Amino acid sequence: MKQHTTKPSANLLSNILQCKCPKCREGKLFTQPNPYKLKEVLSMHHECPVCKQPTEIEVGFYTGAAYVAYALTVALAVSIFVAWYVLIGFTFSLDDNRIFGCLATTIVGIVVMTPVFMRLSRIIWLSFFVHFDPNWRTNGIGDYERINPIGMESARQF
Structure with missing residues (x-):
């Protein structure tokens, strides 16, 4: 894993608005930075490109993000x-x-604002379950009861 020279921001709101990984606060989680490319609006990496944190912890994980989008x-x-x-x-x-x-x-x-809210709700929902770890390089990824094996296998193929 390569070393990054940029220091992650400790501001949670800033990282949510930038759609960065809640674990390392460095990796961009969406494959397409523009939320208005509607074909790819919810296309996420299966894991963070920087810290390898899985983004879909279990099957149907982002169903709860609909409640966050509704609140927004x-x-x-x-x-x-x-x-x-x-x-x-x-x-x-x-x-x-x-x-x-x-x-x-x-x-x-x-x-x-719907495409933006859809993305923000996913990042906020993921942030409820994955917390910032300033020592993520040494601590690694936490253990989860269920990690979506299909998502992880397809992530390893690429």
């Missing part, structure tokens, strides 16, 4: 609603159509 989407919708209400304002009367502008802005915002 709700947070975006609420923040757009509050910002619209504070900056532009609207009422719920039949004569005020500004609520439709707020709804349109929310829908566009959600559609535009």
Whole structure:
């Protein structure tokens, strides 16, 4: 394993936003850096290219990431609603159509941010189970009860 000269950031939020491995905080986990290439939006390495941490710990591991994506989407919708209400304002009367502008802005915002939220939710979900280890070079990968053997075999083929 080659030595890296860059020091990983200790900031968890920064590493989540950069989609880096939660174990070493150096390796990029997605094969395509652009989340808007929709054919490859969720294409991840089977293991971290730097520390070899498996990314799919068990079959169906990322099912829980849907709940994280839902929470991110709700947070975006609420923040757009509050910002619209504070900056532009609207009422719920039949004569005020500004609520439709707020709804349109929310829908566009959600559609535009969905690929980013899908990636972020996977990284956040993985971060719940894999924790940062500043001594990952000497400690190695932790033991898991179930590591997806199919994902690991296909990772070794490449």
